[in-house]
Amino acid sequence: MAVTATPKPITMDDVRAADGLDEDKGLEIVAGVWTPRHVAGDASIGHGKYGALLIRRLGDVVETHQLGEVYMSETIFVLHVDAKDVRTIRKPDIAFASNAHVNPAVSEL
Secondary structure, eight states: OOOOOOOOOOBHHHHHHTTSSOTTTTEEEETTEEEEOSOTTOOSHHHHHHHHHHHHHHHHHHHHTTOEEEEETTOOEEEEEOTTOBEEEEOOSEEEEEGGGOOHHHHOO
16 A cells, blocks of 8 residues: 655645745645645636626625624635644635724734
């Protein structure tokens, strides 16, 4: 039986050494492993059109009812950090954070 080596999980030190997340390759970090962000062929006119529509409509509802913040795809979210500094970092196309999860110090322009 072959034994496969478990890769060393990616830490923030690794991300910093690589000069940040790889925007061109569309990678995120999930449980310390580089993971493709996009499915092949999803960067289409329709994808952009409906993404813009969703951001606008969701933003209108969130602002009207003062529910929190809406973020677009350039925003990086650190969702989990374990004791060894292994992280899950995501860059969703659209994200909503309720007021309870918004840090006013970093949400202001």
